[in-house]
Amino acid sequence: MSERLVELAKRRGFFFPASSAYGGTAGFYTYGPQGAALKRNLLESWREQFLTKEGHMEIDAPTVMPESVFEASGHLDTFDDMIVECPACEASHRADHLVEDATDIADAEGMSMSAVEETIAEHDIRCPDCGESLAGVEVSAFNLMFGTNIGPGSSSPGYLRPETAQGIFVEFSQLKEYARNQLPFGVGQIGRAYRNEISPRRSIVRVREFTQAELEHFIDPETDEPPLSRVEEVAVPLYSASAQAGDGETETMTIGAAAETGVVDDWIAYYLGVAAEWYERVGVDMDRFRYRQHQPEELSHYSSDCWDAEVEVDGNWIELTGFSYRGSYDLSKHDEYADEEFTLFRQYDEPITVERPTVDPDMSVLGPEYGSEAAAIAEELQRLATGNPDAFEGDTVTVSVDGEDRSIPVDVTGFAVEEVTESGEHITPHVVEPSFGIDRLIYTVLEHAYREDEVDGEPRTALGLRPGVAPTTVGVFPLMAKDGLADRAQEIVRRLRSEGYTVSYDDSGAIGRRYRRQDEIGTPYCVTVDYESLEDDTVTVRERDSTAQERVAVDELHTHLRSRMTNRQ
């Protein structure tokens, strides 16, 4: 099945390996004319559904970002997989996983490489395949990000983004301005992302350069609620973590029920509902579709709950979209690492007055007395005032600096309890992220549309693509390329194109052959100009899936096609 689809994809111009004139590069594909058109239609549909209809914004950020971004995001650490190669059997293993299996260490990924090497030697960890000792064997790093240098020299390292999301997070302070500092708001981005996969597989299913369509929906976790009523009746197949852990099975329930019973977080549930309807509309076979919850151990470093949209293609379940509750992880990390603040000011309904203990240390006393410790003492006093104001009740207050207690006279601390009026507070929004893999969606839509059937005893290969996403909407043919039929057909082509249709003209070979060509690229409608057309200005419209024909006046073609398309999406 997959071989024939991949063969068709190449032959008809959907996708094919890139740079094959130079031997090719694994994990990189070029979309041909049909594939590029299909991709464009799918992306336009995504934009319509997840940005326009939701009232979200779209941005377009660079694919290269400086190293510091990924230090903050955690990708630099979690992308550095530690690999140790067995000297005897040459098998490669994740060194941190070996350590975790052999010791009580739960998170060896956070250890340094030398510490992992030492631990391997100490516990005499052996190769799981052949039993050879790995003590003393070098642990090496394999980074899944593509690195590059920004500008000349190597002083300014950068990376190709491994997800489009970071391009949204790092611009948060600008984006919140555009949202007029009001939560909730959503920012989407469509673009390429890069991962230096160890082993690209299955044509465009696992590649090194791919297109993501990601939405980051920033919410106030305390006050914002998703508009669940819009999708509460949508029934979705859910394969929960607990079902996977036990013998449970995929269970179909409505979004309303899933949210109400707490099986799925409300926000995630909302997007599961929206996405399920969208997937069906673009041509995913919903009988081979499910939402699968991540098991606790497979959650990524930033995610507290995650559901994947999965589809069955070629007999395997693959991930199409991750719906992740990223919490405040990303914004908090950037807040910590970057110069800007990644928070948003939330005004209270009524300003509140609070008593706030403060200190104003007299540095002209502390400085001469404690020298270089003075600054640290002042900091400790501030912390103490906030955390334990009662400590300032006596004549002196004791603070601990570098493990030594210092006794400070209260009168030089400037301790006071002030009444302050607060009109709001700075909060770090939470993030709900639906992250779509577009290349996998393209493959899925093709695979689910692919069929081989028989018409009048002849085998036929067809793509049953939805008219809304098919690369070509109408094929126009003259029955014969003579007697003025071709000219009349060309007129109809021009007219349909001016009405916004993607039209393909073909007068080569027998009529049946031309229908077959369009069937293979999923064109839903074919218009044929015959001798009768010259007399009464009618044409036949042939529908791809049924191959049934209907005679329609040329003037009514537009109306006819449009009603067909809206009925069938």
Place this chain on the structure above:
RNA sequence: GCACCGGUAGUCUAGUGGCAGGACAUGGGCCUUCCAAGCCCAUAGCCCGGGUUCAAAUCCCGGUCGGUGCACCA
């Protein structure tokens, strides 16, 4: 990264030391009044590099790409 299998026109494939064949597709012509019809012509190929040999698509080595399994998959 490891292992196994494979790579011959756009696609599918025959050829396993001695002139690289076919089918489909594509282009041109003839024919043709609605589902891959027929005839003629044309275009177009041995993954890359090294080695063995008088001679390599064929045998050997290395690489690369693809498929599969292991590992990996934020």
